[in-house]
Amino acid sequence: MRLLHTSDWHLGASLYGFSRLEEQSFFLKWLYQTIKDNSVDTLLVSGDVFDSASPSNAAKTLYSNFLASVTDTCCRNIVITGGNHDSPSWLDADAKVFRKLGFYVLGQATDNLDDELIVLNDKSGKACAVICAVPYLRERDLHSFEFGQGIEEHEKQIAEGIRRHYSDIAKRAEMVSKQYSPALPVIAMGHLFVRGSIRDDGESRLIVGTLGEIDSSIFPKNFDYVALGHIHTPQKIGGSEFIRYCGSPLKMSFSEKNNSKQVLLLEIEAKAEHNSSNCVVRSIEVPQSRELISIRGIEDELRAEVLRIATEHPGSYLEAVYVGQHMRHDLREILLETLREKYEDSVPVNLVRIRHEPLDLSQHSTAAASSAELKEYSATDMFSMILEKEMEFSSEDKDMLGALYEQILYEMESSSENNDVNKVQGGE
Numbered sequence: 001m002r003l004l005h006t007s008d009w010h011l012g013a014s015l016y017g018f019s020r021l022e023e024q025s026f027f028l029k030w031l032y033q034t035i036k037d038n039s040v041d042t043l044l045v046s047g048d049v050f051d052s053a054s055p056s057n058a059a060k061t062l063y064s065n066f067l068a069s070v071t072d073t074c075c076r077n078i079v080i081t082g083g084n085h086d087s088p089s090w091l092d093a094d095a096k097v098f099r100k101l102g103f104y105v106l107g108q109a110t111d112n113l114d115d116e117l118i119v120l121n122d123k124s125g126k127a128c129a130v131i132c133a134v135p136y137l138r139e140r141d142l143h144s145f146e147f148g149q150g151i152e153e154h155e156k157q158i159a160e161g162i163r164r165h166y167s168d169i170a171k172r173a174e175m176v177s178k179q180y181s182p183a184l185p186v187i188a189m190g191h192l193f194v195r196g197s198i199r200d201d202g203e204s205r206l207i208v209g210t211l212g213e214i215d216s217s218i219f220p221k222n223f224d225y226v227a228l229g230h231i232h233t234p235q236k237i238g239g240s241e242f243i244r245y246c247g248s249p250l251k252m253s254f255s256e257k258n259n260s261k262q263v264l265l266l267e268i269e270a271k272a273e274h275n276s277s278n279c280v281v282r283s284i285e286v287p288q289s290r291e292l293i294s295i296r297g298i299e300d301e302l303r304a305e306v307l308r309i310a311t312e313h314p315g316s317y318l319e320a321v322y323v324g325q326h327m328r329h330d331l332r333e334i335l336l337e338t339l340r341e342k343y344e345d346s347v348p349v350n351l352v353r354i355r356h357e358p359l360d361l362s363q364h365s366t367a368a369a370s371s372a373e374l375k376e377y378s379a380t381d382m383f384s385m386i387l388e389k390e391m392e393f394s395s396e397d398k399d400m401l402g403a404l405y406e407q408i409l410y411e412m413e414s415s416s417e418n419n420d421v422n423k424v425q426g427g428e
Contacts, residue, residue: 001041001120001122001129001267001268001269002266003044003187004034004035004040004042004044004264004265004266005044005244005263005264005265005266006031006043006263006264007046007047007048007083007247008047008048008083008230008247009027009045009049010024010048010085010248010250010252011024011050011055011063012050012055012056012059013051015317015352016352017352020250022289023288023290024062024250025062027249027250027286027289028062030287031263034263034284035070035075036073036074039074040075041120041122041123041128042077042120043075043078043079044079044131044187044189045079045080046081046083046189046191046229046230046246047083047086047189047230048084048086049063049082050087051085052085053085053086053087054090060090067098067101071101074123077120078102079103079104079118079120079133079189081106081133081135082107082108082136083135083136083191084191088107088135090107091105092106095107104118104131106135108136108138108141109134109165113168116134116169117169117173118131127184128184128185128269129184129185129186129187130173130177130184130186130187131189132166132173132188132189132223133189134169134190134191136192136230137165137192139158142165159215162218163214166190166220167218167220170186170219170220185224185279186224187224187227188219188227189226189229190227191228192214192230193214193231194214194216194237195214195215195216196237196238197237198231216238216240219243224242224268225242225244225266227246227264228243228244228246229245232247232248234246234247234259234260234283241279241281242279244281246263247261247262248261249261250286251288253292254353257293257294260285261285262285262286263283263284264284265281265283266280266281268280289315290317290350292319293313293318294318294319294320295309295320295321296320296322296323297322298323302320303335303338306338306339306351309349310339310348313349314349316349316350317352318350318351318352319352319353320335320353320354321356322354322356327356332351336351
C-alpha cells in the first residue's frame with residue numbers, strides 16, 4: 001500500500017499582501033500528477049489545509065477542484081484532518097459529501113473517539129490499514145482548563161490531555177487491527193508541536209494546544225508511522241524514520257527561503273510472520289514556481305542586487321534588507337523606480353518586503369512610522385516588536401505571550417465566522 005503524507009497547504013495564504021493562489025494551484029497540479037506517477041493509494045493531509053478560518057472562495061475552489069480531480073486517479077482514499085489555522089465548521093461542512101467519494105474529513109475532535117478511527121480498503125476492497133485521524137486538539141477538546149490554574153500546571157494538563165487522547169485511540173486502533181489476519185498497519189496523524197522539532201524563525205511561536213510542547217514519547221509503540229503537520233520544516237523526530245513532519249509544500253516566509261520542500265511517500269504492509277508492519281519512507285521534492293530571495297546592503301548595493309535578481313530570477317519574491325544607520329522610508333520607491341527605469345511597466349520581480357537592520361526600536365515609536373512601513377508587518381509582527389522592547393520578560397515568557405496573542409486572534413476570527421454562519425442559517 002502506498003500513502004502520500006502532506007500537510008500545511010495553507011490555501012489562500014498571502015506573503016505581505018501578495019496572493020499565493022497561483023503557486024498553490026501549481027502545487028496541487030503537481031500533487032495530482034505525483035499521485036498518478038507513483039500509484040498512490042491514499043493521500044494524508046495533516047492539518048492547515050487553509051490559511052484562515054474564513055477561507056476565500058478562490059481558496060475553497062482550489063480545494064474542491066483538487067479533490068474532484070483525484071477521483072480520476074488510482075488514489076482511492078484521502079484523509080484530511082483540521083489544523084490550528086483551519087475552521088472546523090468549514091472543513092466538516094462538506095465531509096458527508098466527500099465521504100461518498102471515499103474521502104474522510106475531520107475538522108475537529110468529537111465526543112466519540114471512534115470517529116477518528118478509519119479502516120482503509122485497497123482497490124480490491126480488502127482492508128489494508130487503520131488510520132488514527134487525530135485533528136488539531138484545542139483546549140475545549142481536552143477539557144483541561146480549571147479556573148485559577150498557573151501557567152505551568154495548565155501546560156501539564158494540556159500535555160496530559162493530548163497524551164491520553166493518543167493513548168486511548170491507539171488502544172482502539174490495535175483492537176481493530178488485530179481483527180484482521182495479518183494484523184493491519186496502524187498510522188496516526190497529528191497537528192501539533194513535538195519537543196525537539198526544528199523550527200524556522202517564522203515558526204518560533206508554533207505550539208500545541210495553546211501553551212507548551214509535547215514529547216514524542218506520547219505516541220504509543222503500536223503506531224507504525226506518525227504523519228505530523230504544524231511545523232513547516234521537514235524532519236524526523238527523535239531520529240525516528242517513522243515519526244515525521246513532511247513540512248509545508250510552499251516556503252511560507254523568508255526564514256524558509258533555503259529550505260527544500262517535500263512530501264513523503266510511504267510503502268507499508270503487514271508482515272504475517274511477525275505480526276508487525278514493514279514501512280519504507282521516501283521523500284519527493286516539491287518544485288517551487290516562485291523563489292523567495294533576500295538581498296542586503298546599503299542603497300547602492302540594493303539597487304544593483306535588485307537588477308541582478310530581476311535578470312537571473314524573474315518572478316521571484318524579493319526581500320530587501322537595508323543595513324544603513326538611518327531609517328529610509330523611501331527605499332521601496334527607490335528600488336521600484338530602479339526596476340521601472342530598466343523594465344518600464346513589466347517589472348519581473350515582486351518586491352514584497354523592505355526590512356531595516358539594525359533597527360533600534362527605542363528610537364522609533366510606532367506612531368512615527370509611515371503608513372507604508374506599517375503595512376510591512378502583520379498584527380503578530382507588531383505584537384512581537386512590542387514584546388522585544390519589554391526587558392522584564394524572559395524569552396520563554398515572550399514565546400508564551402506571543403502564543404496567547406495568536407490564540408486570541410484565532411478565537412476572534414472563529415467567532416466572527418460563526419456569527420456569519422448563524423446569520424445565514426437564520427435567514428439574515
